[in-house]
Amino acid sequence: MLFEPFRIKGVTFANRILRSSMGGRTAYYDGTVSPAWVHFERRFAKGGVAGLISPTISVNEARQSPLEYPSLHDDRFIGPLRDAVREIKAGGRGKDECRYIVQIGDTGAHTHTSLRPQDADQMSASAFFDFQYGYPNSARAMSLDEIQSTVGDFARAAHRVVAAECDGIEVTASKGYLIHQFLNPLTNRRTDRYGGSVDNRFQLLDDIVRAVRKAVGADFLFGVRLSARDFNNSPLSLRFPLVWPPPPWRAWIGNDLAETTRYARKLEELGVDYLHIDSGFGFPNPHGSPGGFPDEAVVVTFNAYRFLSRKARMRAQIFNVFPAWARKKIFGGAWRFKPAANADFAAAIRQAVSIPVIANGGFQDRDVIDGALKSGKCDLVAIARPLLANPDLLDQFNAGANTPANPCSFCSLCCASTAIFPLGCYDQNRFETPERMMNQILAWCSPNAPFGVKDGGRIDGDGKHPALVQ
Numbered sequence: 001m002l003f004e005p006f007r008i009k010g011v012t013f014a015n016r017i018l019r020s021s022m023g024g025r026t027a028y029y030d031g032t033v034s035p036a037w038v039h040f041e042r043r044f045a046k047g048g049v050a051g052l053i054s055p056t057i058s059v060n061e062a063r064q065s066p067l068e069y070p071s072l073h074d075d076r077f078i079g080p081l082r083d084a085v086r087e088i089k090a091g092g093r094g095k096d097e098c099r100y101i102v103q104i105g106d107t108g109a110h111t112h113t114s115l116r117p118q119d120a121d122q123m124s125a126s127a128f129f130d131f132q133y134g135y136p137n138s139a140r141a142m143s144l145d146e147i148q149s150t151v152g153d154f155a156r157a158a159h160r161v162v163a164a165e166c167d168g169i170e171v172t173a174s175k176g177y178l179i180h181q182f183l184n185p186l187t188n189r190r191t192d193r194y195g196g197s198v199d200n201r202f203q204l205l206d207d208i209v210r211a212v213r214k215a216v217g218a219d220f221l222f223g224v225r226l227s228a229r230d231f232n233n234s235p236l237s238l239r240f241p242l243v244w245p246p247p248p249w250r251a252w253i254g255n256d257l258a259e260t261t262r263y264a265r266k267l268e269e270l271g272v273d274y275l276h277i278d279s280g281f282g283f284p285n286p287h288g289s290p291g292g293f294p295d296e297a298v299v300v301t302f303n304a305y306r307f308l309s310r311k312a313r314m315r316a317q318i319f320n321v322f323p324a325w326a327r328k329k330i331f332g333g334a335w336r337f338k339p340a341a342n343a344d345f346a347a348a349i350r351q352a353v354s355i356p357v358i359a360n361g362g363f364q365d366r367d368v369i370d371g372a373l374k375s376g377k378c379d380l381v382a383i384a385r386p387l388l389a390n391p392d393l394l395d396q397f398n399a400g401a402n403t404p405a406n407p408c409s410f411c412s413l414c415c416a417s418t419a420i421f422p423l424g425c426y427d428q429n430r431f432e433t434p435e436r437m438m439n440q441i442l443a444w445c446s447p448n449a450p451f452g453v454k455d456g457g458r459i460d461g462d463g464k465h466p467a468l469v470q
């Protein structure tokens with residue numbers, strides 16, 4: 001079934017596999033897409049996926065996060081994006097065999113990093129403290145003017161996506177980013193029409209969806225990525241709202257399927273064409289990216305951000321003090337792999353709406369993918385890490401494999417490295433030598449591979465993340 005075509009609105013997908021959003025440090029400093037970005041994306045198109053969903057492309061000029069991710073905050077980005085998308089699609093296996101959907105978003109107070117600390121990176125629904133995500137010491141509530149300006153940012157970026165001749169647009173209301181901060185009852189403690197009740201917390205997304213639809217027109221493919229369950233109560237995923245008295249216990253769990261299903265129905269009523277379902281709050285998080293706790297990459301990343309705030313400094317110090325085994329026990333408790341981790345959530349939402357649903361997270365084996373599709377849990381699946389590990393995954397399936405020969409281990413090191421290091425697979429156990437791993441990483445971002453990283457045939461540093469090898 002995974003090789004059967006599927007149509008949403010006017011757009012036909014050649015099969016049921018989409019490359020899920022994956023980005024990191026491949027755009028120019030100002031956010032313009034670069035040849036490295038095109039090369040990275042084109043390799044997936046060559047691999048035969050039906051479409052690519054872009055990394056989260058920022059709509060806000062100030063919040064560029066991570067650095068060197070693409071941006072769409074200005075008209076000057078249209079031309080380069082149009083050329084890039086043409087080139088990426090030309091790498092597919094036939095005319096329109098690979099669709100390109102741009103995901104737009106705003107990180108809000110989960111902004112990972114910045115050249116220097118700035119007030120813009122604190123903006124959110126309400127004031128809260130979050131140990132794990134974002135660098136600012138705490139979030140602050142946006143004013144009504146700032147909210148309206150954000151809605152305008154989304155609408156203008158959406159217009160640019162159409163002008164760049166992409167096949168569709170996706171708004172991310174997941175990943176703990178700004179819209180998700182408004183949906184989540186723990187981070188949204190507002191008392192105006194953007195906070196409080198389940199419906200009020202949806203108001204920002206409502207405004208953005210209406211504005212984006214108006215900008216792209218009735219016929220343009222438009223989806224929303226939604227987190228089915230916030231899992232606020234996951235170990236160490238707690239946010240602390242800076243309010244007294246503390247929020248009711250329900251807020252400490254976050255939105256669950258009941259609330260999200262309500263949101264899904266509203267999105268369908270607003271004319272959204274598909275829903276893309278994952279779960280959890282924050283990137284990376286163990287529910288959205290099921291797998292091992294990427295301890296080594298987290299340490300390196302926290303250390304890299306430490307200059308930005310007191311919180312970032314303390315966070316790095318805490319991580320440096322504990323030995324790796326203790327960090328894994330304390331911080332990695334919720335991290336474990338679960339195949340098709342969010343397929344049952346997608347199924348519950350699919351039952352409540354009549355628009356197509358994409359399931360995301362933990363798809364690698366053919367029988368798991370086919371099982372989710374055949375049992376009607378979802379219409380398409382979106383895959384990230386297993387395609388990074390094996391961009392020829394579909395060819396391997398075609399050749400009869402159920403599991404790829406050298407599968408993704410779901411160690412999540414790539415997710416936690418992405419804001420600091422080049423994109424690629426960072427699990428040294430998948431490579432005969434560290435040099436081969438390095439060449440693989442460099443090959444993802446440059447057409448000029450192979451490189452001069454000489455194959456010494458040794459594994460240094462006990463398979464540690466490259467940055468930790470002395």
Ligand SMILES: Cc1cc2nc3c(=O)[nH]c(=O)nc-3n(C[C@H](O)[C@H](O)[C@H](O)COP(=O)(O)O)c2cc1C
Nearest residue numbers: 020021022023055056361362383384385414415418
């Ligand atoms: C290196 C890397 C970068 C990612 N960047 C983004 C991103 O920019 N936006 C987004 O919504 N998800 C991003 N993700 C999350 C993936 O889209 C996907 O949801 C997650 O990896 C779980 O799917 P998987 O189990 O198929 O990997 C990223 C994942 C990886 C591995």
Ligand code: SF4
Nearest residue numbers: 408409412414425426
């Ligand atoms: S680093 Fe490699 S093996 Fe680990 S999750 Fe990413 S792609 Fe998979």
